[in-house]
Structure formats: C-alpha cells, structure tokens
Amino acid sequence: MNRKKNILLLSTFILLGSSIYGNDNLSQVDLNISVKKSFIENIINKELPTTMTDSGSGSQLFGGGSKNDLLSLGLNLLGNVDKKYTEKFRWNYSITRDPIAFSAKGQNIQGVANFNGTLKAQWDRETQGVDANLKGTAGISSNIVINKNWEIIAESTPIFTISQGTLPLKLNIYGMELKTDINVNKNIEQKIVSNLYKATDILDNKIREFDLRSLVEKQWLQLKHPILINQDYNLWLTVNPLDASYSNIVSDENNIGIKLGTNSQLHIYMGEKPKDLVLNSLPPMNYGEVKDTFNINLPVTATYSALNKELQKNINNKTFSLPLNSKLTLKDIEIFNENNNLKIDTNIALDILGFLNPNAKVISTVNLKYNETNSSFDKSDFDYTLVTDSTLLKFADKFLHGYIKSKISEKVFSMKTDSYITLLKHMAQEKVNSINLEDKAILKTSISSLTLKNILVKKNYITVITNIQGKSNLEIISK
Structure with missing residues (x-):
C-alpha cells in the first residue's frame, strides 16, 4: 500500500487555517489575521519623510x-x-x-x-x-x-x-x-x-x-456539506462552527494581526458521505479570549464495512515473496468486532517450492492497547487460529505456533509508529505551507508536532485520535 495515501488525517482540514482546542465534541478553531508591518510603514513613510x-x-x-x-x-x-x-x-x-x-x-x-x-x-x-x-x-x-x-x-x-x-x-x-x-x-x-x-x-x-465577512461567509456556508478530503479512501470531514470571537492584537517581527476563533464540532469519517449539517449565516462576532496557536485533537472514524472495502481494493490478491522460491497470496481479508476485540479473517494461498499449493484461513484476534508514551502497540494482545486441510501447514503450526505468534506481535502489533507519524507530519506540512485565498489573503500554517493519541475499537467502528500542534496565520494581501 502506498504510504503517501496514509495522510488521511488533516491535510485538508488544516487548509481551513484551523486551530482546535477541546474534546472530540467541541473544539476552538483559532487563527491570526495579519498584515505586513511594511504595509503600514510604507504609508507612514510616504507622509512622514x-x-x-x-x-x-x-x-x-x-x-x-x-x-x-x-x-x-x-x-x-x-x-x-x-x-x-x-x-x-x-x-x-x-x-x-x-x-x-x-x-x-x-x-x-x-x-x-x-x-x-x-x-x-x-x-x-x-x-x-x-x-x-x-x-x-x-x-x-x-x-x-x-x-x-x-x-x-x-x-x-x-x-x-x-x-x-x-x-x-x-x-x-x-x-x-x-x-x-x-x-x-x-x-x-x-x-x-x-x-x-x-x-x-x-x-x-x-x-x-478588506471584506472579511464575504471571504469567511463563503467558506462558512460551504461547511454544511461534508468535505471529501481523500477520494482514494472516501474520507469526509465535517466541521460545525457554532460561534465566533476575536481578541487582542498580536505583533511579531514582520506582521501585525488580530486573533480570530470559533467553537466548532468536527470529525473525519471513512466510507459513505455523512448527512449535511444545518448551518445558518455567520453568527455575530464578539470580543473574547482567543489563542494564536492550535492544538488539534481530531478523531478519524471508519466503520468495519468501509475498512473492508478499502482492504479489498488495496490488499486482496496481493502476492508476497517468501524464502526458498515460495510465495504467499492474500486472497481476501475482513475485519470485524468481537467482544471489543478486533477479529481479522484472512484467506491465504501458498506456493511452496513451486509444487506445493496449500490454502488456509487465519483467524486473528487482537486486543489493541496503544501506548502513547512509547508510540507503539506494545501492550496489545494477539493470537491466531489456523484453519486448513493441509497436513503440512497443520504440522508446521503445531510446532511453530508460538514462534509465528511472537514474530507477528513483534513486527506488526508492537511496531513503533514514530517514523510513520513523522512522514505524515512532513506530508501534511507540504500541503498547508502557503495557500492563496482568491488573491485577497494568504493562509500560512506551520505544524510543530503530530502525534497518535489513541485507537478506540467499538462495536461498529474504529476511531483513531490524533493530535496536531502548530500555528496558522491569514495574511491580508496589501495592494
């Protein structure tokens, strides 16, 4: 599977210039609206030599x-x-x-x-x-x-x-x-x-x-429609902004700006398009406390049926090389929930030494326990059952079951996620570095960190919760 497709977490959401605080149900979306100091300097310089x-x-x-x-x-x-x-x-x-x-x-x-x-x-x-x-x-x-x-x-x-x-x-x-x-x-x-x-x-x-209302309202009303952020995986983002506020002026070495924020409900879904949200016109703007950095807690939810469809497209009938001129083909794979554990049914076909062709079904049970401190699934429980008519496979499983189980646990369910998360962070940053909004403003976003917080296994779906920290700035184009 192409790892670049794994940027299903946020690249498009950050295009909104958002900064999110709070729990899964209510978040604070903040950004700076700024102008270059040189813009004001040029006005003063012209009149004050x-x-x-x-x-x-x-x-x-x-x-x-x-x-x-x-x-x-x-x-x-x-x-x-x-x-x-x-x-x-x-x-x-x-x-x-x-x-x-x-x-x-x-x-x-x-x-x-x-x-x-x-x-x-x-x-x-x-x-x-x-x-x-x-x-x-x-x-x-x-x-x-x-x-x-x-x-x-x-x-x-x-x-x-x-x-x-x-x-x-x-x-x-x-x-x-x-x-x-x-x-x-x-x-x-x-x-x-x-x-x-x-x-x-x-x-x-x-x-x-600078018509802030027209620029924001056009995007605001579009948010009632779920946003397709990844067509390959049918990923849909929903953003439900509830109110709006602004706070004190901020100044750095090059820019002068004002902080803007809104309380929002947001989520990413895999699979069928969610229903439209009910959004009215922009709410009144009020003065209040707004941060100028973001700390995003974003849940990404996928139903088992949606996951299985993606597995069918990307995994089914994939062939992998094995030692001794042998091959393994994943004929199909299905994920579902059983007693809050992940059940993974995998049908495989083997080609051993070019003349032995046994088939088997591997029924795996995984109790995912993500360790945020170690960025790994090192406390996950894993076991499998082999169902086959092949005497050879039964014999091998009888003597090698413990070894195979430990190797799968080590390579798959105890792997460190740091390298994948770092790759995802860099890919997301490339998407949101600088975005021109109708030649009226430029949205610049800097991601300082991206981490995997937790994985929740529920009866009908799996939710992955990520955390992204950084800063967004909407720079008014001065003409």
Missing part, C-alpha cells in the same frame, strides 16, 4: 507664552513702521527621524518613530538669537475592532510630542533688552500632524476595504 526641514522669517514664532505681552504689541507696531526690520528675523529647523517601531497592547497598535533635530533663530541686524536641539516622537496609534457584522474597523490618530517647544529669547531693540519666547512647537506640529492625518485616513480606508 526621514528628514524634514522648514524655514521662515518674521515674528510669527514669537509669543504663545511670551513673557512680555507689550513686546508682541511693540513688534507688531514696529513691523507696521519698518516691515523689513522684523522680516530680518530668520529661523530654520532640520529634523531626522528613526525607523518606525511597532508595539501592540490590547486592541491598540502603535507605529512610532523618535526624531532629533536642531533649530536656529537669528536677528540679522543684531548678533542675537538662539540655537536649540529638538527631539520628540511622531507616528500613528490605531484601535482595531471587528464589529458584530464581521467588519474590521480601524480608528487611527496621529501621535506627536516635542521637547523644547517653547524657547526663551532675549532681544535688544534700540537699546531696550526684552524677553520673549519662540514657539517652534506649533509650526512643526502643524506640518507633521497634517501629514500624519493623511496617513491615518489611508490606513483606515485600506483596512476597511
């Missing part, structure tokens, strides 16, 4: 905290009499900002850059003026929520602070020494904040344009 300069002349920087109200009146009168006098008061500043740094707390995300610079103000007629160092911060603060109608809403505002916003200045005018202030804060703030408002409008509109 790395270096900003400005200059001017006149007395417009005076006041706004003047220590001499008469000075403002005097300068205004002086300007009316001798306009060139006040125009010769010249000023300029140059500011350089650092790269933007992001931080997230609760439902708020901030992208802020520190800046440093210098201010020079000089009165040409007299050697009097001021030089000062400037420093501060500028950026954007955004509160991001998902309303009950699944709309992502961002409300962004500028961030601006500056030190040395008001600088003292001594002036000597016609022999009179007067004190005033230079209010550089207002001029710089008007220039920077007006640009930041442009950036906040662009950012909020870009986020609003």
